[in-house]
Amino acid sequence: MKEPKRYLVTSALPYANGPVHIGHLAGVYIPSDIYTRYLRLRGKDVISVCGSDEHGVPITIKAKQEGVSPQDIVDKYHAIIKNAFKGLGIDFDIYSRTSSPVHYQTASDFFRTLYDNEKFIEQTSQQYFDPEANQFLADRYITGTCPRCGNDRAYGDQCEKCGSTLNPTDLIDPKSAISGAVPVMKETKHWYLPLDQYEAFLRQWILDGHKEWKPNVYGQCKSWLDMGLQPRAVSRDLDWGIPVPVDGAEGKVLYVWFDAPIGYISATKELTPEWEKYWKDEETKMVHFIGKDNIVFHCIVFPSMLRAHGGYILPENVPANEFLNLENDKISTSRNWAVWLHEYLDEFPGKEDVLRYVLCANAPETKDNDFTWKDFQARNNNELVAVLGNFVNRALVLIQKYYEGVVPAAGSLTDYDRATLAEMPAYRKALEENLETYHFREALKEAMNFARLGNKYLADSEPWKVIKTDPERVKTILNVAMQITANIAIAIEPFMPFTAVKIRQMACLDGLTWEGLGAAGLVPAGHAIGTPELLFEKIEDSVIEAQLAKLEATRQANMAREVKAEPQKPLVSYDDFMKMDIRVAKVVAAEPVPKTKKLLKLTVDTGIDTRVIVSGIAEHYTAGQMVGKQVVVLVNLAPRDLKGITSEGMILMAQDASGKLVVVKPEDETASGSVIS
């Protein structure tokens, strides 16, 4: 793309069922903010849009759990998220939300256009329906007993205890989470976007046209395209969301992944009446900042939607980051294993830039990275305090001390002065190149080089010594030091806007622009600076220990929760129990089921017969370990086909909280067929 006329930067819409944590920041919002601020500083026409993603089933479930309405949930988290972003200086031009009226209208119109132009296919299918509540049930709205681990609070899409992915029809004894009624199967109609029809276009656009995309993004797209695309449903039976704008679609809403990316468009509409030039003019460069979990939506699905609609531009790049871990463990909202932005802002007032710095310096640009509090402390103390804060402080203090705060005029420059100043344009070039190619870690390092240069210059020039022998020379030295300081204020602005402002205020520097970066004459002789203050302060061990203790408390709480045994299930009668025919059996043969990770095909002698049982234990036992072992089998369980093999019965296993499976077997070898009661 030749020099674009304008830029449109989007940042993944945070899902409004929880606050934002450092993983979101490092992956998406800090990079997008740095990029946007940089473009603004270059005087580009750029807008940055974001907003809360407020629809979808998890929000309705959370609302149910807390006994409030979905609107209450999204109002709560929208406010927290929006404030937290503002607190960290994540400077969107608009932070909207998908429950806004403009978005309803935009998403409806978008759907309607595709519908009218016959871009969808309609399909009917059988789905669970709650006769009492009179509505279809999303997968998450059906609870029942997990067929695998026996957890009686499994959801229709997943058992959270054993991690199994389920279909609603898999659940034993399914119940509606809304009314508790037993759901019935009923026919329902949905609309699908036939992604397969866009495969050729996507191949050409991405695989041929965007080889410059990051390896993780490009590779993931190629993987999907090579697997072959399937039609995807764009509607759901749910009462929370944007109604499908078609006659006879009562009780149906747009599927959340369909309406969420349209949120970028709606936000732009809310921001400016000129929104169309950002979305429909080929000379606009659109960039999506996202995490790696969103690659397929932003590179495959959303572009297909835009293409189906017609008239819209496509993203020029999608610089997705990997994930950030916290203290060697995966960040998890449900396990409360996170550093929450709103809490950080409370606990570390005035240290917004420290977090911005650390998360950028340690951003997961090429692979998953780890955030540790020790690293946070080290980067603050050894880099921000020692290098950046220290240089600015010593330069300003010296000017204050020797010249009462008035920048002295430079005399004739020595070769060394010139060589030092000549470094700066090269730093600028490297900084810009890295920013424009989304290498923010590297770019930050370049920005810090200005401060390193300053420290070296002062150490080599030794004004505190020279002042005794050649006071005239010191004027030149401190003039040069002041020029470097002004350059720092410009260079760090995209990364650390608060600090940049502090330097400007402290040194009374107005009118610095990016165009001046690298130049030597930014501050005229005679300019009066203010009183130097420290930009950063050291972070003591005790502060870090407190944060680690907080995490340790979370870990303990999580463990206590896991160790706690499941509550007892409802009572059953003796007759119920006697319906189950449980026998001792012996494994006579075992082999892994091809093309599966968890399945073993076991041939067992039940005493009654020799039969085949397929069991999901391959991650815990090898085939060899199972042969000859006595096991306990529920023999009158209805048969079921697994991977084309009919499984007749279930091997009883014990499972601990971590999901580890252990075979249950008789204490002493017993005859096969022995009845257990």
Add this chain to the structure above:
RNA sequence: GGCGGGAUAGCUCAGCUGGUUAGAGCGCAUGAUUCAUAAUCAUGAGGUCCGGGGUUCAAGUCCCCGUCCCGCUACCA
């Protein structure tokens, strides 16, 4: 099981289409310095570039076979 990404100094990472003694920041050691938040500056020690084969005059870089980590996907009674 299929696919994608990653593996380079103690830590976090650069290393473009293969080409002189593999680099940076932090940490560490030694020395210098004292304007500065014991901050700074210089020098140095640290690397079978995950393992094993191969192509080549030449491989961290290309090919093949493995191992480990992350993700997507299938499967999960």
